[in-house]
Amino acid sequence: MQKPPLHPWFDVGDLAPVVELRSADGRTKPITRMAGRTAVVHVAVGPADPAPVAAALAARAGEFADAGADLYLVRHGGPEAVAGSPSDGLTALADPAGALAHNLHLEKPTTVVFDRASRLAAVLPLDDSPGDGPAGHAEACLALVRDRLPPERFREGPPVQAPVMVIPNVLSPEWCRWLIQVHDREGNAPSGFLQQVKGESVLLSDDEVKVRRDHVVPEGSPLEAEIRHIFSRRVIPEIARATHSPIQRHELFKIVRYEAEEGGHFRPHRDNTASAGRTRRFAVTLNLNTGDYDGGHLVFPEYGEVGYRPAAGEAVVFSCSLLHEARPVTRGTRYVLLAFLH
Missing domain, CATH: 3.40.30.10 (Glutaredoxin)
Known part of the structure; x- marks a missing residue:
């Protein structure tokens, strides 16, 4: 399989271009x-x-x-x-x-x-x-x-949910399949987690807390530049529109895998409690596949038992201060693209 091309113009998932349209009476209609x-x-x-x-x-x-x-x-x-x-x-x-x-x-x-x-x-x-x-x-x-694109029907009062954003069409099906191949073909390793120990950020490993395998997209690689370009078109503008938060940099992108046979999961945690991560503003969880695994929901326990499992190519964006967990995958394999934005 060849890597899908990155469209140089506006493409599905991008915000509409800013153009000045006019009605017959001369009024503007962007x-x-x-x-x-x-x-x-x-x-x-x-x-x-x-x-x-x-x-x-x-x-x-x-x-x-x-x-x-x-x-x-x-x-x-x-x-x-x-x-x-x-x-x-x-x-x-x-x-x-x-x-x-x-x-x-x-x-x-x-x-x-x-x-x-x-x-x-x-x-x-x-x-x-x-x-x-x-x-x-x-x-x-x-x-x-x-x-x-079914219409949203009016209801009396909002459902109880965490303050998260769900952004569709960030990645095409072809890009999702390509990144899954990158993870499996180019190597991956067991994932640890940062914890503050005696005033220092320490990378720990504990299967009771987290079971996951990560492929880190190399810094300076063409793939990193392409993912960054996609985020600049489809994720960063949405964050700016909703929160007025300027994003200046990102950590290394990770393509990760939660495997049912390994008991893949990540217990409840926050992403900015260790000193090394305190400047993190937003986390991005972008599903690369769906429908071929069970479990694996993203849950925010402080806001109840609402499980998020977006479609392939969709992203959930949330503050790194929110307590969240990746529930165990009980069948199949879940692949995700992860990012931390500062």
């Missing part, structure tokens, strides 16, 4: 102002008339709305370019500089989907859709929104 609901945005690229696909999407507007999504058409040009464009269930926006298509590296008509937090969730070129032309494309877009 992508980030679409937040709170899924945004299905057809970007008209090239000379083809976008009216047929816009009409096909608009014809399903009620179904998109029921799925928690709003529809948009973006055309290159000034506000006059969208004057008189179809408006029933679909908002037409002008892109004077063509910046959205440029940033997303679109070379043909494409519908892009942004999730509730303005992260790029999918890219669907018009001519790649199954079915019959614009109607088939609209059906493919609707199916994707229904299957992958």
Whole structure:
């Protein structure tokens, strides 16, 4: 298996590019102002008339709305370019500089989907859709929104949960599989834990506390640079948006394995109690696989028995001050990418 390429432009999982879109009356509408609901945005690229696909999407507007999504058409040009464009269930926006298509590296008509937090969730070129032309494309877009981005239903009061962030699509399935291979192929070793002993940080080993095998991504390696680049695009901006905390550096990334046959687990602990870790601000736990193991939940005991087990490619970000544990894996193998951010 070859290492998947790192897309040089905006890609799935990235926050929407900052571009200035305008309505027919000249008012600005950035992508980030679409937040709170899924945004299905057809970007008209090239000379083809976008009216047929816009009409096909608009014809399903009620179904998109029921799925928690709003529809948009973006055309290159000034506000006059969208004057008189179809408006029933679909908002037409002008892109004077063509910046959205440029940033997303679109070379043909494409519908892009942004999730509730303005992260790029999918890219669907018009001519790649199954079915019959614009109607088939609209059906493919609707199916994707229904299957992958279900709406959040209102409920009375929040559930009891730890103050954590769950960030989807940080790594693609290909990247997850590649990192698992790196762990297994390039070596790993039993993992210890830091503890303060007589005023000093000491690395200890105790199977009653922790059973895990780690592959440390070498400092200065191309892989470290690529993971850092991905974090700078998909993790750091989310932390800044939610906490106003500037992240200046990271510790070495670790690809780790919890094996059921070994009793893989990590008892409740905090990540910043030893002096060597007191400047740690946030921990990142990014699952590389899911569905092929049992147990292995991330639990924050101070906030109850809520277990977090995000999908492959998703990350849980939390303060290093929070008490947390990795519950035992009871079947199969759990792989995780770990990071500490300062």
